[in-house]
Amino acid sequence: xTVAEAVRYHVLDPAGLNSTGFDYSRTGIADxxxxxxxxxxxxxxxxxxxxxxxxxxxxxxxxxxxLGWALMRRAKGxxxxxxxxxxxxxxxxxxxxxxxxxxxxTLMGAPWEMEVQGPFLVKRKGxxxxxxxxxxxxxxxxxxxxxxxxxxxxxxxGAVPDAVYKYLLPAMNASLTEA
Numbered sequence: 112x113t114v115a116e117a118v119r120y121h122v123l124d125p126a127g128l129n130s131t132g133f134d135y136s137r138t139g140i141a142d143x144x145x146x147x148x149x150x151x152x153x154x155x156x157x158x159x160x161x162x163x164x165x166x167x168x169x170x171x172x173x174x175x176x177x178l179g180w181a182l183m184r185r186a187k188g189x190x191x192x193x194x195x196x197x198x199x200x201x202x203x204x205x206x207x208x209x210x211x212x213x214x215x216x217t218l219m220g221a222p223w224e225m226e227v228q229g230p231f232l233v234k235r236k237g238x239x240x241x242x243x244x245x246x247x248x249x250x251x252x253x254x255x256x257x258x259x260x261x262x263x264x265x266x267x268x269g270a271v272p273d274a275v276y277k278y279l280l281p282a283m284n285a286s287l288t289e290a
Contacts, residue, residue, distance in 0.1 A: 206249075233280075
């Protein structure tokens with residue numbers, strides 16, 4: 112089984128992620144971010160060759176959001192679309208912390224880069240290739256997923272996501288506290 116076939120069989124199909132895959136043909140890419148440079152000129156999809164498993168998948172914001180929710184649900188011991196393929200212990204391991212950095216605010220866990228934002232631990236994974244960037248982030252304490260995709264291959268840990276965390280997390284916390 113190829114990496115693409117294994118991911119499709121073990122993760123994508125069970126989770127119902129129909130806008131995620133590895134086929135970069137033009138068929139059905141209406142909901143995908145098309146890579147482009149800062150001038151808006153489309154650039155070709157990157158071929159990573161033997162590094163294919165490191166970033167050759169495409170996805171939609173809605174599929175990434177669904178995956179984040181599914182992971183958080185399993186880690187809480189709830190059912191959901193990953194119930195048949197991911198145990199609760201494995202989901203908790205997937206969202207766990209492996210390393211606390213000396214600064215006390217940044218942490219690591221496979222595959223997450225994590226950062227303390229106020230009272231919250233934001234678990235995030237970013238990536239960029241020529242023409243586009245994506246940030247996949249979760250805040251399990253708020254049952255919140257934040258998915259951002261943008262063109263031009265800018266830094267996925269820069270000003271855009273930092274502004275989202277700075278303004279969104281306190282607002283979500285206040286709203287939930289009021290509710």
